[in-house]
Amino acid sequence: MASFSILVTGSPFQSGAHQSALRFAEAACLLGNSIEAVFFYGEAVLVANKLIQPIESTSKQQANLTQSWLALSIQQKIPLMACISTAIRRGIVDDDEVGSNDNITQPNLAEGFILAGLGELAEMTASSNKLIEFGG
């Protein structure tokens, strides 16, 4: 039984990074391994915007990527961490950011996600867990 950390850097719109990472995580958990945390960096943080309406969500049969991450997070108790600096740059803000400038009037960080610093990524690389990156 192994323990993994997952780093996602690919865009949810321009790559299959999220699908691959989700399938990997589900398979890993199914086989009795554990996922310590998922860290989203760069374009990957777009998935943490609750206002996006991706193609997948038009089908009621299929959960969209944001919902899939949330479901996995709840089911396996995995924290979903979006890099705070790259998220804010892309207009993804939490309660703490509301009011930090006049344009930020309400949060749009999706349920289940938290904004985290790069220190979390540093911890992931230093941890004895295997870090698996899913890029674009």
Next chain:
Amino acid sequence: MTDPAPGTISNSTSSSNSTSISVMIIIDKAPFLGSNAAESLDAAIALASFGQKVTLWFSQEGVFNLLKGNQANKFNQLDHCATIEGLEYFDIEQVVVTSEDWDKYQLAQTPLRLEPTLLDSAKVVDSFKHYHQILRFS
């Protein structure tokens, strides 16, 4: 020109710093065309500031980040490349360019922000085994 192999895995003297993790970050995107190069540098500096031994490999068009003559203001952008001149202050001392890219992009003919370590690409690939993590942000 020194060998980039950080060798921290087998180096027992690193026990005083239990988080002496070696990480290679590959930057293969040109500056100012999207934010990839800038955000890769951000991550490199963050990891270095947490005590990790970071090697930067500027690959392919990523080598353009090293040019001293970049004029970010023409794109109305912050010049993240200026950070490259100060990398040693963040304890990032290994900056690698392959000799193939060095020739292909004619880097000998232009002033650079710093002098990278030149290595054959085969040697760079061979050095992969020395790193705990190899990251390429996309």
